[in-house]
Amino acid sequence: MRNVVLLGSTGSIGTQTCEVIDDHRDSFRIVGMGAGGGHLSQLARQAVHFGVPVVGIANPGLEDEFLARFEAAGGTTRPRLVSGPQANIELAQLPADIVLNAITGSAGLLATMATLAAGTRLALANKESLVIGGRLVTDAAAPGQMVAVDSEHSAFAQCLRGGGRQEVRRLVLTASGGPFRGMTRDQLRHVTPEQALAHPTWQMGRVITINSATLVNKGLELLEAALLYDVALDDIQVVVHPQSIVHSGVEFADGATILQASPPDMKLPIGLALTWPERMPDVARACDWTTAASWTFEPLDSESFPAVELARKAGRAGGTAPAVLNGANEVCVDAFCKGQIGFLDITETIAQVLDHHLSSNHVPDGQLSVQAVLDADDWARGQACAVCRSRG
Template sequence: MTARTVSLLGSTGSIGTQALDVIGRNPDRFTVVAISAGSNIDLIARQAVDFDVPLVAVASGSPEDVRSAIGAYAASLGRGSHALRGPAYAPEIVVGEGAAEAAAAIGADVVLNGITGSIGLRPTLAALAAGSTLALANKESLIIGGDLVRSAAKPDQIVPVDSEHSAIAQSLRGGRAEEVRRLVVTASGGPFRGRTRDELKDVTPEQALAHPNFSMGRVITTNSATLVNKGLEVIEAHLLFDIPYDRIAVVVHPQQQIHSMVEFCDGSTIAQMGPPRMLVPIALGLSWPERLDDVDEPCDWTRVQSWDFAPLDDEAFPAVRLARRVGEAGETFPAVYNAANEIAVDAFHEGRIGFVDIVDSVERVVDAHASAHTGSDFDASSVEGVLGADAWARGQARCELGL
């Protein structure tokens, strides 16, 4: 594999820091040419200096604050203006609402979009327009952008970084597209696996954040508890692999050693297995279609272990069923689903609603969208139309929840 330049969006988050770990262990393969973050100026300054990044983009703060943090850290390493180890480090600094978009548009070989939420849509489109390979961890931009994003992408320009979709992409190498019978997306079941709907009514935000396998941000971890995250992944699988919703199954697999599977027409199933970590999907996002050496530890087949599988309980966890509905409706419905959920998650953590009210309120907003709007009200083929639906859904969700 020839060396690749990388622009890393969301560099201070979980995906971003792990990506820099992979890049740091493979300095002959990757050069970081841009990084972006929301507001963690101290961390992005350290990353910028450590990787000699030419462009540093921050959504909030001031150029002076970023420059000062970079200067302080560089000086601590002996890389200030009087350093013996080389000239002063002085990257280009971009600050403001369009900072991530600027980093995405730089023309890097690979843009890894690790931003969380719908704010990742414009950077996703900027990366595609620049001709970069898009390593996509920001599932929301594809889900809400739908055909807008797909039409902007050239064949094979998007490489999935979500572990489930990376697993599917790897497994699809085992056969031709016309041989695929269905995709099987695995789910841990979250911290409340096995509970009934009645047993979920009194769970607390602290309990919802106790994911059995991963440490993630508040929204993603809560989405894993409600299985909204799995619903979003079903929509993403449809958009990435062009498989109808009735051929995308979800199965609960608590150990998360199998990241997802592809079932073929002859009855065989190919699964991708590995520890419940993100290092391999991130590395493949950067190096696809090639693999890097020693990214993570493989499964230990000498150890006695058991792996469990169970059907999804749609009664206790209706989020996936609702996601199939909005996915099949298309247009701006997925954007409404995603935006309403983010408002409901915040309301839950603020103690305003209960756990089961999260998905119930999202469904009410989806119903309101279906009854109050036609396809012409929000144009799903434009960024403004998609983000307009996003804003409408947030307002409607606040109204539904009395916020």
């Protein structure tokens, strides 16, 4: 029986993690669960269903409302509540076998660091905390302590079992291409938020769906892969694969490439992260080899979608640059969804803020600290807000 702490339980990854655990109740027990507080009824139902003893709410002042909804959902034994900015940190420090961090955005960094400091296995769905924390996170992790939940990074982990590290030539990072694959920059200029939120393959939260449309998400995944698997940025190639069946692969020195394939379903990498390196039976359906199918691959159009190269630029600079990239992007996604800026303004604003940072207040890897990362994130958000207002 593995004891699990689930952070971000009401989001897309969090709810699917609950489904995986519910299907394997003899293998897991949720000992702590947390969410921001935007979906209190859902959080209450989850807490009742799994009998969670400790519940965290990141936004303070919602304790009474949560308890009322907990009782309305049939709860009898009240859980211990932790709330406010420290809630996720307290949850991450609970005695557990696994902390699955599915918090959205840079807010997950402190919970990631707390998990690593506690010596608990970290199943990481919050890629942003690794991207912005960089070497602070990897240096804090013991060998094998971090396991990726992203389907692409789970694919890398599976494929890397096919050869030694010295045999790896490059990582092949697949991208669906999003809803605007094949469009020119002129065509992208007129994209609406409603169009950008209609991802052709995955059902995800708002931020990650917009990030998938701009390919910012693929840039963040590139940085995450480089850090997780200690591979040079230039040795990671992004390839567009619209069917989203091949989740990524590894090319080896002898010319062989091993790819991991499965129907697009996040339950598979979630289940594998919970039990790594073992596999659980019947987590997700397999490919249907009795039906004809075509898998296609094409190069990334970096002119129309410059986000991946922006991420490489930030990754090469290191230090606080990735935090600025991510912080500026989160502001731009919000501004775009509110109709304050256009689709192309997202990456153009990120580029402008990143250039300003690199020429003024960049902190390199050797001087990096958690506070420097948080300060850079805050600075980037302020700068991006100002640029967005000027573009509106």
